[in-house]
Amino acid sequence: MILNQYLAKAQGVGVHVELLSLSDLNRRLAALVGELKAKSVALPLIGWPEPLLRTVKTEVEKCGSATVSPRRRMDGSYEWNRSALGSANLGITFCGAFIAETGSLAFPSGPGLGTLASLLPETHLALSCAKDCRPDLGGYLAEFGADIPSRLTFVTGPSRTGDIEASMTTCVHGPGRVLHWIITGDFS
Amino acid sequence: MSPIVPNFRKASREAVRNSQVIAAVRKTANLLSGMMALAVANTPDFEALRNYGRTRKLEISGDLEKYAQSFAANAQAAGAVVHRAKDAAEAARLAIKIAADNGAKTAVKGKSMTAEEVELNEALEAAGVTVTETDLGEFIIQLANEKPSHIMAPAIHRSRAQVAELFTDRLGTPPDLSVEALVAAARKELREKFLAADMGITGGNFAIADTGAIVLLSNEGNIRMATTLPRIQLAVVGIDKIIPEMADMPKFLALLARSAAGQTISSYLSIVTGPRRAGEEEGPEQLHIILLDNGRSRIAKGPYREILHCLHCGACLSHCPVYRAVGGHAYQAVYPGPMGSVLSPLISGLEIYADLPNACTLCGRCAEVCPVCVPLPDYLRDLRSDVNKPPLMMKMAAFGAHTPSLYRLGMIAMRQMLKKGVKGLMAPALKEWTVCREPPEPQAGESFRDWWKTRSHGQ
Amino acid sequence: MNMPTTRRVSLFLTCGADALYPSVGRASVRVLESYGVDVDFPEEQTCCGQPWLNTGDAKSARIMALHFLKVFERSEAIVAPSSSCVDTVRNRYWPLFKGEPKLQDRFRKLASKTYEICEYMHRILDIPGLPPHPEPARTTYHSSCRTLRGIGLRGVAENYLKQMLGDHFVPLPDADACCGFGGSFSVKFPEVSGKMMEDKLGNIVLTGASTVAALDMSCLTHLSAGARRQNLGRLRFVHLAELMMEALEGKTR
Numbered sequence: 001m002i003l004n005q006y007l008a009k010a011q012g013v014g015v016h017v018e019l020l021s022l023s024d025l026n027r028r029l030a031a032l033v034g035e036l037k038a039k040s041v042a043l044p045l046i047g048w049p050e051p052l053l054r055t056v057k058t059e060v061e062k063c064g065s066a067t068v069s070p071r072r073r074m075d076g077s078y079e080w081n082r083s084a085l086g087s088a089n090l091g092i093t094f095c096g097a098f099i100a101e102t103g104s105l106a107f108p109s110g111p112g113l114g115t116l117a118s119l120l121p122e123t124h125l126a127l128s129c130a131k132d133c134r135p136d137l138g139g140y141l142a143e144f145g146a147d148i149p150s151r152l153t154f155v156t157g158p159s160r161t162g163d164i165e166a167s168m169t170t171c172v173h174g175p176g177r178v179l180h181w182i183i184t185g186d187f188s
Numbered sequence: 189m190s191p192i193v194p195n196f197r198k199a200s201r202e203a204v205r206n207s208q209v210i211a212a213v214r215k216t217a218n219l220l221s222g223m224m225a226l227a228v229a230n231t232p233d234f235e236a237l238r239n240y241g242r243t244r245k246l247e248i249s250g251d252l253e254k255y256a257q258s259f260a261a262n263a264q265a266a267g268a269v270v271h272r273a274k275d276a277a278e279a280a281r282l283a284i285k286i287a288a289d290n291g292a293k294t295a296v297k298g299k300s301m302t303a304e305e306v307e308l309n310e311a312l313e314a315a316g317v318t319v320t321e322t323d324l325g326e327f328i329i330q331l332a333n334e335k336p337s338h339i340m341a342p343a344i345h346r347s348r349a350q351v352a353e354l355f356t357d358r359l360g361t362p363p364d365l366s367v368e369a370l371v372a373a374a375r376k377e378l379r380e381k382f383l384a385a386d387m388g389i390t391g392g393n394f395a396i397a398d399t400g401a402i403v404l405l406s407n408e409g410n411i412r413m414a415t416t417l418p419r420i421q422l423a424v425v426g427i428d429k430i431i432p433e434m435a436d437m438p439k440f441l442a443l444l445a446r447s448a449a450g451q452t453i454s455s456y457l458s459i460v461t462g463p464r465r466a467g468e469e470e471g472p473e474q475l476h477i478i479l480l481d482n483g484r485s486r487i488a489k490g491p492y493r494e495i496l497h498c499l500h501c502g503a504c505l506s507h508c509p510v511y512r513a514v515g516g517h518a519y520q521a522v523y524p525g526p527m528g529s530v531l532s533p534l535i536s537g538l539e540i541y542a543d544l545p546n547a548c549t550l551c552g553r554c555a556e557v558c559p560v561c562v563p564l565p566d567y568l569r570d571l572r573s574d575v576n577k578p579p580l581m582m583k584m585a586a587f588g589a590h591t592p593s594l595y596r597l598g599m600i601a602m603r604q605m606l607k608k609g610v611k612g613l614m615a616p617a618l619k620e621w622t623v624c625r626e627p628p629e630p631q632a633g634e635s636f637r638d639w640w641k642t643r644s645h646g647q
Numbered sequence: 648m649n650m651p652t653t654r655r656v657s658l659f660l661t662c663g664a665d666a667l668y669p670s671v672g673r674a675s676v677r678v679l680e681s682y683g684v685d686v687d688f689p690e691e692q693t694c695c696g697q698p699w700l701n702t703g704d705a706k707s708a709r710i711m712a713l714h715f716l717k718v719f720e721r722s723e724a725i726v727a728p729s730s731s732c733v734d735t736v737r738n739r740y741w742p743l744f745k746g747e748p749k750l751q752d753r754f755r756k757l758a759s760k761t762y763e764i765c766e767y768m769h770r771i772l773d774i775p776g777l778p779p780h781p782e783p784a785r786t787t788y789h790s791s792c793r794t795l796r797g798i799g800l801r802g803v804a805e806n807y808l809k810q811m812l813g814d815h816f817v818p819l820p821d822a823d824a825c826c827g828f829g830g831s832f833s834v835k836f837p838e839v840s841g842k843m844m845e846d847k848l849g850n851i852v853l854t855g856a857s858t859v860a861a862l863d864m865s866c867l868t869h870l871s872a873g874a875r876r877q878n879l880g881r882l883r884f885v886h887l888a889e890l891m892m893e894a895l896e897g898k899t900r
């Protein structure tokens with residue numbers, strides 16, 4: 001029910017949203033990476049269900065693309081290689097919560113969670129588990145209680161502007177194309 | 189400070205003749221108001237939401253300082269540095285000091301009307317900091333060396349063709365680019381600035397008292413860049429932007445997004461609570477928040493308190509028939525249109541902006557669309573009491589108008605005068621009337637009162 | 648069974664009809680009388696005070712309001728052929744007397760029994776329909792700001808026009824936009840007022856109408872004076888009550 005509401009909302013704001021099974025993921029990823037001729041893919045490694053990350057990483061590398069990920073330093077903190085990140089033309093992120101009411105993807109910050117992967121490349125692919133759909137923004141915010149991350153980012157469709165003659169145009173500073181693949185079935 | 193004394197009569201006289209600007213303003217204003225109407229129609233409980241917004245804002249504006257202190261304490265606890273600025277000059281000094289203390293030479297800036305109020309760009313540039321506007325509309329007007337003419341759509345007065353010409357001139361792009369190509373050119377130009385900037389400057393759409401968070405909306409993604417990439421972040425926020433709790437935010441967001449651009453939510457919503465935390469690879473090392481008063485505490489205690497409830501959505505501008513006839517620049521104020529005609533004189537001084545409360549036909553459209561029900565026409569009418577000196581003719585007329593015998597004579601005199609030519613005290617008003625119209629034409633024949641008398645006698 | 652009582656109405660003529668358009672006053676009386684309403688005209692009446700109110704002279708406006716109260720307080724109902732004057736009496740008087748609850752209460756009572764004539768026919772007399780007009784001309788309707796947003800009357804005048812004129816009634820594009828009159832605004836900023844007027848007249852011309860009706864003669868004074876300046880030919884500007892009278896009496900003027 002709320003998943004249907006999410007699908008309608010997300011499509012309404014221009015997200016290419018699809019439901020697919022884990023077994024379909026390899027084929028679909030290969031097609032996307034091929035279509036984009038993505039030489040380099042931004043891929044934060046933290047927070048994923050393990051089978052999902054394994055599939056993504058294996059498939060991207062199989063396609064001959066390099067992955068750019070936040071690197072773990074000796075002291076346990078993470079850092080991006082910003083120039084490598086800047087050249088990635090696809091960002092793949094795990095989205096652990098998406099909001100039916102608004103059609104939004106939620107990305108809390110945290111060590112290794114790398115929200116720049118959903119911002120700098122021209123195409124952003126978010127992967128989620130169907131069970132992670134939330135009814136509304138207020139309810140999701142309440143989940144954090146007093147423990148709000150330093151950056152909580154909601155992405156609702158592509159980067160867009162109407163600043164020239166109110167003519168809606170995408171891909172201003174962020175991605176012009178946002179894909180959201182929601183993986184069905186229990187695999188975690 | 190700008191040396192020009194604002195004169196709406198003179199500026200608007202020129203503005204109405206600029207058909208290119210008016211056509212561009214009208215096109216966008218029509219689209220924006222159309223999108224808002226659709227979004228509101230698709231929100232069944234929008235009236236309830238508006239009432240919630242107004243009621244909640246009344247609580248806030250009734251105790252502004254309490255919420256400001258609570259916000260400051262919680263933001264500090266989250267690791268931000270909060271500065272209180274009593275006026276624009278102090279805010280500018282603080283911003284310059286923050287840049288200097290951190291050796292910041294370049295800044296990328298997201299759209300902020302509060303920063304315009306502070307004249308932040310001018311101040312930082314004078315102190316040797318290069319500020320690049322990154323919102324496309326603001327980027328356009330920065331290239332053109334202009335001021336925003338709409339609080340939500342700053343370049344509303346420029347057509348695509350004019351923007352293309354400007355880009356060719358300033359960025360060397362090929363002539364006559366399409367909107368898509370112009371956007372791509374701006375992306376390329378600004379991406380480098382984002383990656384290189386020392387400082388990111390933003391405003392704040394909301395500041396949440398109970399968590400110390402700044403909430404920022406953007407569709408382009410420039411705000412995300414400015415709050416993630418540079419090592420220093422500065423947010424300049426008016427104390428009127430504070431709302432009590434995180435739980436209030438989705439409701440105010442719903443009101444703002446629908447009214448500003450007919451959206452349910454903007455493409456990006458960033459909730460920023462303090463600087464980068466231990467272990468994180470992104471976000472600024474320091475987050476500075478300048479809480480700007482600049483008259484707001486004073487306004488909160490006066491009769492125009494509800495103007496502080498304004499969400500700065502711009503709906504009243506896009507719907508205002510005067511704004512649509514003259515564009516934003518004619519107001520010669522940071523805040524134009526209905527909300528600006530109330531706020532600008534209250535912030536900058538009634539004597540400077542005495543024209544603006546009068547620059548309104550009291551048509552009531554603004555109050556009808558305001559997402560938090562600010563009584564804008566009532567305020568504009570009341571402000572006239574503060575700025576206008578009733579002319580002698582009106583004072584005399586007032587005496588006549590409640591004295592039945594004099595009133596009747598006055599009506600007869602008016603009929604005769606309009607038939608035979610206007611002289612004396614009425615002449616100046618008629619001179620202005622006939623700038624665009626012929627004199628009013630009384631009907632021939634007997635007056636109503638004469639007709640009534642004959643009729644009653646006949647019965 | 649109760650005998651139907653005769654309704655009594657005091658006509659508030661308004662300055663526009665008093666100085667410029669006696670036909671509007673006459674039509675108002677005859678329309679009301681044709682529905683059996685007993686109309687009286689308190690001759691001591693003057694102006695509602697709107698010009699002072701809207702230029703920020705609240706002191707003078709209070710004096711006018713008190714005079715209006717004196718003249719009309721005992722009336723069963725007050726009817727005026729002008730939305731903006733009714734808006735003033737209904738929505739602007741009582742806030743002028745904030746510290747005086749008893750007086751404010753009297754103004755609230757006054758407010759509750761003051762109506763625009765078209766509004767009175769619809770809301771109080773509950774007139775469902777009007778007869779066809781004997782010589783229907785192509786007519787459009789200017790729904791003034793004070794009709795729409797002042798007294799909140801939407802679609803009522805348009806319905807009456809449709810009944811009287813059939814296909815000869817043509818709705819005005821961008822109908823809820825202000826015509827640019829705005830009282831003192833029209834002489835303080837005549838260039839802007841003129842620009843807004845041009846747009847409104849442009850839309851009127853687009854409809855091909857030869858008659859423009861409204862419930863506010865002040866807007867129509869501004870528009871007709873502008874139409875003459877722009878040589879727009881023979882446009883007739885009327886209060887809706889005038890067309891109603893013609894339809895009810897089966898003859899034009």
